[in-house]
Amino acid sequence: ETGVTQSPTHLIKTRGQQVTLRCSSQSGHNTVSWYQQALGQGPQFIFQYYREEENGRGNFPPRFSGLQFPNYSSELNVNALELDDSALYLCASSDPSRDEQYFGPGTRLTVT
Amino acid sequence: ELKVEQNPLFLSMQEGKNYTIYCNYSTTSDRLYWYRQDPGKSLESLFVLLSNGAVKQEGRLMASLDTKARLSTLHITAAVHDLSATYFCAVASNFGNEKLTFGTGTRLTIIP
Numbered sequence: 001e002t003g004v005t006q007s008p009t010h011l012i013k014t015r016g017q018q019v020t021l022r023c024s025s026q027s028g029h030n031t032v033s034w035y036q037q038a039l040g041q042g043p044q045f046i047f048q049y050y051r052e053e054e055n056g057r058g059n060f061p062p063r064f065s066g067l068q069f070p071n072y073s074s075e076l077n078v079n080a081l082e083l084d085d086s087a088l089y090l091c092a093s094s095d096p097s098r099d100e101q102y103f104g105p106g107t108r109l110t111v112t
Numbered sequence: 113e114l115k116v117e118q119n120p121l122f123l124s125m126q127e128g129k130n131y132t133i134y135c136n137y138s139t140t141s142d143r144l145y146w147y148r149q150d151p152g153k154s155l156e157s158l159f160v161l162l163s164n165g166a167v168k169q170e171g172r173l174m175a176s177l178d179t180k181a182r183l184s185t186l187h188i189t190a191a192v193h194d195l196s197a198t199y200f201c202a203v204a205s206n207f208g209n210e211k212l213t214f215g216t217g218t219r220l221t222i223i224p
Binding site: 044045103 | 143145147152153154155157160162200202204205210211212213214215216217
């Protein structure tokens with residue numbers, strides 16, 4: 001049990017729609033990262049937030065955006081969904097006192 | 113750009129045997145992680161390796177890090193069926209954020 005929760009667990013959307021995924025971190029974990037894991041591949045870094053500011057971004061287009069809130073929750077928003085966006089989306093929060101990232105259970109997004 | 117390679121990609125081994133998974137990475141980093149992932153599940157942290165020569169052991173798994181060679185190994189001793197999973201190594205960025213770059217994963221199947 002990592003103390004990181006994500007919602008929803010599963011989601012089915014249609015191409016062109018928009019989606020918001022949510023993550024809740026442990027208290028005190030002021031860094032949250034989002035990753036996309038396509039089937040059969042390793043997770044790919046989307047972006048990271050530190051104290052509510054974006055702090056690094058991977059090779060993802062601007063239609064992937066995020067927010068981090070003061071209560072240690074965060075969101076990943078994806079606009080204009082494409083079929084290739086179908087994946088497991090993982091958030092990870094970091095304990096500033098330890099070199100450790102704690103992953104949530106993930107949200108499985110299917111785009112049809 | 114940091115690249116992380118794992119080999120083998122697939123490993124099928126008999127119970128009781130020993131084997132090693134290799135993780136090579138392309139640029140300097142002082143933090144390397146090993147994760148386990150069961151089908152349809154999130155990532156479970158196994159080891160965090162923070163310095164050259166670091167060695168950590170948990171049960172039948174032992175991980176080591178050679179930062180000069182940019183190589184980490186995950187050694188499995190006397191494999192049991194419960195170790196069947198996909199194993200990922202991930203290397204942390206040295207540039208002010210905690211972006212993890214993951215390897216391709218090694219799908220391990222233990223045959224009774």
